[in-house]
Amino acid sequence: MQQLPLQQLPNQSFSVLLDGNQWTFLFKTIEDTTVASLTLNGTDLLDSARCAAGSFLIPSEYEEEGNFFFVTQNQQLPYYTEFNVTQSLIYVSANELAALRAPKSLPITAADFNPLASLPLRFTPQGYTQA
Numbered sequence: 001m002q003q004l005p006l007q008q009l010p011n012q013s014f015s016v017l018l019d020g021n022q023w024t025f026l027f028k029t030i031e032d033t034t035v036a037s038l039t040l041n042g043t044d045l046l047d048s049a050r051c052a053a054g055s056f057l058i059p060s061e062y063e064e065e066g067n068f069f070f071v072t073q074n075q076q077l078p079y080y081t082e083f084n085v086t087q088s089l090i091y092v093s094a095n096e097l098a099a100l101r102a103p104k105s106l107p108i109t110a111a112d113f114n115p116l117a118s119l120p121l122r123f124t125p126q127g128y129t130q131a
Contacts, residue, residue, distance in 0.1 A: 002091045004068075006083035019093055021065050027051075027080070034078045040065060051078045056092075066093045 004016060010029035015022060024039040028048070036057055038046040045058055053072040056063065070078040073086040083089075092100075 001093075001096060004089045004091055006080075006087075006089055008080055008083050008085075010080050012080075018091055019066060029080055032077070032079065034080065038068075053078065053087075063097060064094060066091060067097060068092070 002018070006012070006027070011027065013024070013026040015024045017023075022041050026037040028035050028037075034051040035048045036046055036051050037044070037048055038057060045062060049057060051057065051070055053070050053075045056067045056069050058067045069090055069092070071088045071090055072078060072082070076082070076087070078087050078089075
């Protein structure tokens with residue numbers, strides 16, 4: 001993950017090259033809300049999407065090349081006066097996203113259970129006697 005520098009300006013645009021892709025950002029402040037427009041290699045991905053702390057900017061079905069999210073203090077909404085003070089824009093590469101999605105362990109299936117196994121005594125139904 002990589003932090004991207006932001007200026008403390010209500011309206012700003014910039015381009016950055018990340019993992020061979022040209023990302024172009026436009027952040028606007030509308031009342032107390034920050035909205036983002038995002039272009040990837042000349043293709044529009046977002047147009048005035050509301051920014052929220054801890055949420056990815058790009059919807060999951062379009063994040064093949066990476067994604068971005070804001071880290072803020074106390075989950076506050078991103079606001080330009082706090083950029084690079086208590087709020088940061090973070091880039092997550094496609095490889096990092098794949099690692100986040102990978103299961104930590106194999107799923108439990110019916111094959112994990114032995115139907116002939118005996119129950120421990122504390123789980124034995126009333127009236128059940130062992131032969």
